[in-house]
Amino acid sequence: MxxxxxxxxxxxxxxxxxxxxxxxGIAMPVLMVIAERRWQRxxxxxxxxxxxxxxxxxxxxxxxxxxxxxxxxxxLGLLWPRFMELAGPLIGIPFSLEGFAFFxxxxxxxxxxxxxxxxxxxxxxxxxVLVAVSGAASGIFVVIANAWMNxxxxxTLLNGAxxxxxxxxxxxxxxxxxxxxxxxxxxxxxxxLGVAGIHALxxxxxxxxxxxxxxxxxxxxxxxxxxxxxxxxxxxAARYVARRQPAKLxxxxxxxxxxxxxxxxxxAGIEIPYGLSLLAFHDPHAVxxxxxxxxxxxxxNVSLVHLSFNVMVALGTYMAIVGLWAGWLALRKxxxxxxxxxxxxxxxxxxxxxxxxxxxxxxxxxxxxxxVIYGVLKTADAVTPMPGLIVPFTVITLLYCALGAIVGWxxxxxxxxxxxx
Amino acid sequence: xxxxxxxxxxxxxxxxxxxxxxxGADFGGGVWDLLASGPRKTRQRDLIAHAIGPVWEAxxxxxxxxxxxxxxxxxxxxxxxxxxxxxxxTLMLIGIVLRGSAFVFRSYGGGGGRVFAIAxxxxxxxxxxxxxxxxxxxxxxxxxxxxxxxxxxYVAPWLTPFAFAAGLFAxxxxxxxxxxxxxxxxxxxxxxxxxxxxxxLSGVWVLMMAGLGLALAPHRDLVDPRLMVLTGAAAVTAFWxxxxxxxxxxxxxxxxxxxxILWGWAVAQYPYLLPPxxxxxxxxxxxxxxxxxxxxVLAGAVVLFPSLFYLFKVFKGEKQxxxxxxxxxxxxx
Numbered sequence: 001m002x003x004x005x006x007x008x009x010x011x012x013x014x015x016x017x018x019x020x021x022x023x024x025g026i027a028m029p030v031l032m033v034i035a036e037r038r039w040q041r042x043x044x045x046x047x048x049x050x051x052x053x054x055x056x057x058x059x060x061x062x063x064x065x066x067x068x069x070x071x072x073x074x075x076l077g078l079l080w081p082r083f084m085e086l087a088g089p090l091i092g093i094p095f096s097l098e099g100f101a102f103f104x105x106x107x108x109x110x111x112x113x114x115x116x117x118x119x120x121x122x123x124x125x126x127x128x129v130l131v132a133v134s135g136a137a138s139g140i141f142v143v144i145a146n147a148w149m150n151x152x153x154x155x156t157l158l159n160g161a162x163x164x165x166x167x168x169x170x171x172x173x174x175x176x177x178x179x180x181x182x183x184x185x186x187x188x189x190x191x192x193l194g195v196a197g198i199h200a201l202x203x204x205x206x207x208x209x210x211x212x213x214x215x216x217x218x219x220x221x222x223x224x225x226x227x228x229x230x231x232x233x234x235x236x237a238a239r240y241v242a243r244r245q246p247a248k249l250x251x252x253x254x255x256x257x258x259x260x261x262x263x264x265x266x267x268a269g270i271e272i273p274y275g276l277s278l279l280a281f282h283d284p285h286a287v288x289x290x291x292x293x294x295x296x297x298x299x300x301n302v303s304l305v306h307l308s309f310n311v312m313v314a315l316g317t318y319m320a321i322v323g324l325w326a327g328w329l330a331l332r333k334x335x336x337x338x339x340x341x342x343x344x345x346x347x348x349x350x351x352x353x354x355x356x357x358x359x360x361x362x363x364x365x366x367x368x369x370x371x372v373i374y375g376v377l378k379t380a381d382a383v384t385p386m387p388g389l390i391v392p393f394t395v396i397t398l399l400y401c402a403l404g405a406i407v408g409w410x411x412x413x414x415x416x417x418x419x420x421x
Numbered sequence: 422x423x424x425x426x427x428x429x430x431x432x433x434x435x436x437x438x439x440x441x442x443x444x445g446a447d448f449g450g451g452v453w454d455l456l457a458s459g460p461r462k463t464r465q466r467d468l469i470a471h472a473i474g475p476v477w478e479a480x481x482x483x484x485x486x487x488x489x490x491x492x493x494x495x496x497x498x499x500x501x502x503x504x505x506x507x508x509x510x511t512l513m514l515i516g517i518v519l520r521g522s523a524f525v526f527r528s529y530g531g532g533g534g535r536v537f538a539i540a541x542x543x544x545x546x547x548x549x550x551x552x553x554x555x556x557x558x559x560x561x562x563x564x565x566x567x568x569x570x571x572x573x574x575y576v577a578p579w580l581t582p583f584a585f586a587a588g589l590f591a592x593x594x595x596x597x598x599x600x601x602x603x604x605x606x607x608x609x610x611x612x613x614x615x616x617x618x619x620x621x622l623s624g625v626w627v628l629m630m631a632g633l634g635l636a637l638a639p640h641r642d643l644v645d646p647r648l649m650v651l652t653g654a655a656a657v658t659a660f661w662x663x664x665x666x667x668x669x670x671x672x673x674x675x676x677x678x679x680x681x682i683l684w685g686w687a688v689a690q691y692p693y694l695l696p697p698x699x700x701x702x703x704x705x706x707x708x709x710x711x712x713x714x715x716x717x718v719l720a721g722a723v724v725l726f727p728s729l730f731y732l733f734k735v736f737k738g739e740k741q742x743x744x745x746x747x748x749x750x751x752x753x754x
Contacts, residue, residue: 056529063525066478067518073488074514076505084492085500089706092493093713099482099489100721106478107728111735114475118735167713386507386575399515403522410529 004380006389007079012365014072016358017400021065021355025105026139026184027191027222028058029132030111034218036118036125038295050218052116059113060410064403066106071396075396079389083372083382086162090154090170091145098141104134131364139187140180147175150364151244152373159339162376174244178237179364184235185226186360190353193319200343213337220326220336223353227323230255235279241367242280245374246289247298248367249280251305255290262288300369308362315356324351425715427704429494430694432718433487434687440483441683442598442676444592447477449599451520451541453619454534461615466534469599471544472606474528475736479729481521493714498694498704502551505560505578509547516544546588553587554579556640556686558696585636590630594679597623599676601659604668606737613668620663620671628656631682648685652678738753 032054039047073095077084111119111127119127148154154169155162196219199212204308206212242249249255254265254277261284264275274284281288291299322345329336334340372379383389459464466584492499503510520540527534532557546576559578600620607613635643655678662671692700705711 060525064522067521071514077499078507081500081503085496088492088496089710095489096493096717098485103482106482107732165707297505393513
């Protein structure tokens with residue numbers, strides 16, 4: 001394994017690990033605040049139990065998210081010092097803002113977790129709201145920094161150096177809005193349907209549990225609308241990619257030849273005529289650049305990006321359908337918690353959001369290769385000169401595998417296992 | 422008024438100081454968890470967990486803030502440190518991951534107390550090693566991949582007796598801070614006495630490690646002499662207050678002492694970020710970034726400080742503590 005590959009693998013493992021905790025950390029506070037609000041209004045102890053269990057789960061996941069996020073903030077430099085030297089003055093600003101948002105999140109999470117008997121009910125609920133808001137904000141700031149790597153703006157490139165830099169313009173990079181929207185919705189969809197799915201499975205075993213019914217409902221309230229909206233935000237994101245990162249779009253769709261009226265390839269042999277032009281530009285005759293417009297040594301890994309993209313789209317579509325189904329049943333005032341077929345559909349959706357999130361990150365990260373800053377700096381030129389990077393890669397991977405296993409076991413004990421009563 | 426770059430360097434120093442005073446004490450708590458002994462062993466550990474629980478996440482973020490501001494405002498210094506100190510920084514990160522997750526796992530019934538305690542021991546040493554390597558001037562010369570071979574570039578700068586003395590010094594300082602804070606946190610006289618003894622003992626260790634560090638120092642300008650006098654005064658006050666059982670005063674004095682140690686190093690090193698060649702000025706990002714970073718810091722501070730004040734008021738406030746102690750006493754009787 002080359003040092004470059006080891007560095008990329010370590011970054012990939014660190015991000016893939018962290019993103020799960022980040023996604024849950026963004027969305028879980030919303031669920032716990034809804035549960036607490038319902039408890040304050042109805043005084044139904046099931047909601048208090050839910051809020052407390054979810055808070056305990058959030059505490060575990062937030063702690064692991066915080067330390068794995070710390071690892072990432074160092075790894076940016078440990079693995080990619082040339083990148084940080086160049087990009088630090090530009091993307092450092094969103095990272096600094098993220099630092100403060102994350103700080104606010106940590107403070108009010110402390111108040112929320114340990115303050116049940118120490119602050120007024122209203123202050124406690126407000127602390128939960130602040131955790132949810134600052135969690136979403138810190139996620140958005142990090143995604144803005146990543147968006148800049150995809151569509152770098154706010155500088156002039158001169159002999160490999162960035163001059164005339166403008167960090168505000170960098171934060172307004174065209175990818176910022178579509179990426180932040182897509183990622184935030186992903187967090188709510190994945191976590192909401194993840195929680196709903198777990199409790200749907202438990203309801204299939206025991207239909208009468210008020211605890212599981214309440215949990216399923218709140219999970220769907222957060223997850224279903226986000227899952228339904230996600231294809232729209234995906235469309236916005238894909239159209240920006242078509243304009244700004246044609247190589248990435250071509251790899252996503254395995255589109256080799258530049259042509260007008262490009263068809264959309266579904267699976268081997270099946271195509272929708274004009275589909276790709278329609279999707280990418282909302283115009284059946286639009287020209288879609290193929291990989292032939294990009295020098296061969298600047299192609300991303302086409303098969304991997306294409307596969308990840310298809311996985312993301314397939315799972316996202318399934319989740320949107322489940323979301324619509326939930327909405328349809330809710331509109332007709334049907335009891336969601338007793339329909340076996342629906343419960344199975346939700347249970348199957350539980351892991352989908354997380355897999356789709358990972359696949360989506362692979363699309364955006366692998367699709368940008370071989371660039372770390374698109375069109376400006378190649379990943380190979382950003383890597384640390386230190387040899388032997390396979391060692392930290394192996395250690396971090398083993399560490400995260402062990403942590404993941406422990407977290408799974410703890411969550412099972414703490415939250416998922418329903419109350420005996 | 423200080424130039425913008427100097428002000429931001431000072432802010433990073435303040436964040437680092439906050440991390441040492443708050444996060445450092447949480448590491449120190451882990452040390453006393455490991456060394457818990459005597460008839461009140463379990464109660465000592467409970468007190469430590471109780472004291473750290475609500476605040477350690479927030480305390481930890483100071484480190485993230487310091488590192489983010491460092492790479493925003495002084496990207497060259499960050500890149501150079503990340504290359505030359507790759508090994509100890511990676512080890513430190515592993516320690517941070519193990520300590521943080523072991524602490525929360527243990528709080529939620531997953532075991533991991535040993536890991537928490539041992540990671541609390543190793544991580545501060547590595548943090549001190551990194552600071553020691555910077556202070557000794559090794560990162561300035563080694564940066565940018567000069568020198569021959571893996572050892573010369575990636576190990577020699579920090580594998581020095583001085584850097585390890587700095588590491589042990591950091592560890593004893595953290596343990597000292599934790600013991601002093603815990604005398605205030607503890608509400609019953611026996612526990613207070615336990616931590617008073619530990620505070621005095623670790624205070625002596627701090628002095629010995631300081632002496633060792635100064636003896637091994639590669640150059641004389643390691644700490645500013647004026648600040649060294651003040652540090653000594655704070656140390657004497659801390660010992661006297663501990664002796665007199667005036668724990669609140671001891672807490673202020675100990676925190677002042679450790680702050681002055683850090684600032685003494687910073688003032689002596691000024692204007693260098695990575696001595697002997699990289700100054701604050703020539704490592705600084707373009708002025709527009711510095712200006713925006715300053716605005717972000719000021720805006721962030723407006724949100725941060727009231728929130729932090731609230732957090733500490735809720736969990737470390739005088740009234741609250743007595744109440745919670747009473748409930749505990751009532752609960753146990």
